[in-house]
Amino acid sequence: MKQDIQYAIRTLARTPGFTAVAVVTMALGIGATTGIFSVVHAVLWNPLPFNEPGRLAVIWETDAHNKSFEEGASTPDFVDFRRDARSFSGLAAVQGRWLNLTEERREPERISANAVSGTYFDVLGVRAALGRALGDADDRPGAAGVVVLSDALWRSRYAASRDALGREISLDGAPYRVVGVMPPGFDSTDNQAWIPLAPSLGAFKDLRGVHNLLVIGRLAQRVSFERAGAEMSAIAARLARQYPDDNAGRSTRVLPLAEAYSGGVRPSLLVLLGAVALVTLISCANVSGLLLARAAGRTREIAIRRALGAERGRIARQLLTESVLVALVGCLGGLALAAWGRDALVALSPQSLPRVSEAGLNLPVLLFSLLLSAACGILAGLAPAVSGTREIERSLRAGDHRAAARGSVRGVLVAAQIVLACVLTTGAGLLLRSLQNLRRVDPGFRAAGLVTARIQLPRSKYPEPPRENFYKWPEVLRFYDEVLPRLRALPGVSSASLAVNHPLREGWTSQVEVEGQVQRPGERDETRIRPISPDYFRTTGTPVLRGRPLDERDRQGAPGVVLVNEAFARRYFPGRDPVGRTLSFWDRKREIVGVVRDVRFRGPAHESEPAVYPSLFQVPISDVFLLVRSSATRAVVIPAMRTAVRAVEPDVALFQVRTADELLTESLGSSRFETTLLSLFGVAALLLSALGLYGLLAYSVARRTREIGIRLALGARRSDLAGMIVREGLARCLAGLAVGAVAALASTRLLSSLLYGVRPSDPLIFAGVFGTLLAVALAASLLPARRAASVDPWKALRTE
């Protein structure tokens, strides 16, 4: 073995050109696969940074009537779960927040935080790295405000100083004391702080119909997920009987916590991993072709070795050693490529891809890369190793160093590359068309010139009123009245409004009763509730189709009004005019005064759902979006918006600032990610296949020099010879395409769930791919064809 390795190194070093091409080809395939694998590993397979993560579960609530399977729990439901469930050694609730962090003589900062129940850290089984975590004693109404920081926030804001412990800070105007810091990597959702849940629950805490808590739990000893799921379903059934108005038709799903992080993205990530594996296979086939050509030139050496007693297995081992060595050196290059591309890959990833920031060259990824390289080396070396010469005596006697190459095997390899390239480019073509279709979808509003920004009014200055006074929140109304004129007066601004959701945010749902249409509990549909200020539809460019928009009349004390969208009208008033009809939600009746165009608030790929738009002045909320339509640039508008808001409320910071164009781009995030990567893979596959075909044809021309010389001497025209080579190239391509078409048809079905407005068997895409591959084959054939046409017949025949 040592001898084989030494000889392999020496042989490869003596042909630096060949070795460089083979190593780079391997590095491309291995590097791309390693990069994608690092993302897939981080998102899907990296264990969560908690104690015994396999025992952790998420408990979703489901709504059978609305076919919704991943809803949060209401606070009363969570209390009942904790009281009744025996399958869990602990249950905890989590609610995400955005908070203004302010301190004396320091710049305020907007941070993402989780309000958690006292059992949260016990359930996860993680201790604080510094100080302590939150406990039950902290999670009581009236308890002193305490906060635990993330390691990242502790380092960025307090330079990892132990003095941060005990520090008094203000979160949304309320005092909190820092009691602990969590270990690095604890929260992979980039959450920056944890505060107790109970003291911060607002007016909705007693409403069973408000499902705003994520519930997690740790399975009790020797309890399976199935058993826990059965128990929770039984508890949910009991609550449905007990509280039919709110819980009828509702049940639960118990899933591993890891799936809550990554379940939705699993199919697309696995598609990408499969696609990049195809690129690696093409690289292997390419290198295999190179090695085969090289082995053909070493027929004499192999024959000598066999004449000297080497068994075929020994020769094969020697050739495989070379190919594995090429692959291992390619592995080093691939790792460098993966490391270099890691940041670009993470930046390209959609926001919906959780834990992607954990992607990197850790031990599992390095091991994968090493195993992949060994496998590639063996795969690439198999054909040359197996096709060792049997014709020892003839090879030795002839002394002919240009012994017959394994042209047929190389031809099969090139055809295989074309098959794989066909599959990849077809997939890329379908996704590109799908993305194009998505970009053409009318989202229901005009994105150009629209800017959105979110604010949260601090609780300290805007304390939440009691539930019975929920609709009378004078402080918030005063803020609306003061900020809106300032926004409208900004230079370049043609319209400004406020809303709880911007056009591409799903928002809340609630059950809505339509007058005259009684629905039994459990059969009520969920409807999107989207409070807005007057001028909202003018600002977003969404047309009001019937009736009137909201206006200054629609304030506190006036009759309750809403607008509904087309989807709502189709569901509840098919063929009839809903204007003037009445509906109820949140204990209030409201008149429908208008119908607006549907807006695709779940993104261009999703049809709109029924939605109602009440007046924000009748349903005041302290967490709202500012929407401004302006002819000025982003760089001008956003600072102006900040100034306008700070003039009314100095302690409020803008966050989640986006233009509507950016929001639309983000809404396509997952599609863009898959399409971009698959397109890159498709291009790589085309290039590698072209190289493989070029190499085959060039070798064919070199081997047929004598034949070409004879043909010329017998009267063939040079164009005939060039055409002969081009036809050979196209024939090989067509052979690959014939199989590739079938393979592409079979494989593109896997993409069905990722496509929009295009069928997996779209004939135009297939035709385009075939045309592209034929063009690539033609391009790859041109240079060898030119060489064939340039052969000097007398030289060719004299050489022989």
Added chain:
Amino acid sequence: MIELRNLEKAFETRAGQTFVLRRIDLKIESGEFVTIMGPSGAGKTTLLSILGMLDHAWTGEFRFLEHDVHAMKPRERIDLNKKHIGFVFQQYHLLDDLTVAENLDIPLSYRNIKGSERAALVADTLDRFQIVGKKDLFPNQLSGGQQQLVGVARALIANPKLLLADEPTGNLHSDQGREIMRLFQKLNDEGTTIVQVTHSEENARYGHRIIRLRDGWILGEETVKDRIGTTTGAAR
């Protein structure tokens, strides 16, 4: 040592069977130095390849050292080759990427011999053939004669009982060729059975017996009367 009976080799062509060797009956005793001669296409090298177990597509009987080669599988024949036969080629067929010492080591590495033992054998062989000073040179740094010398040394390093040589001086000039033939004679005197294929009548005179082939048939055999060399007389 070698006995061939009715050995034949043929190719199937569109025109029917084309024979390369026809009804070859031949005996070679241990210690003989036999030359096979004949015009181009007579089947000399084919016969040598069969004797060297490099060619398995033939019919008839072939006994070698009490083994019925005709009844053995190709793998068994290769094992027999490894144990008892060395081959010298006209084109030397040294491996260009290996030094002289490494070229000598190659056949040993295919015979499950321990590294230390191999190193000792290589050293002995370099010494025996007086090429110690050239052990780190590559074939392209040697003359034709030196390359053939290394080829002979390689063929002998595993101590074969039978040495087969295919036109061993074909690519050498006459002085170098004589050196090689004298070496063969010396080896034969030391006990190695040698079978060579040659066009050269002079080279044939270094051996004991000449077998003449034509069109695949053995035309005849003759004892060398005016043998060149240090010893004369019949084979032992």
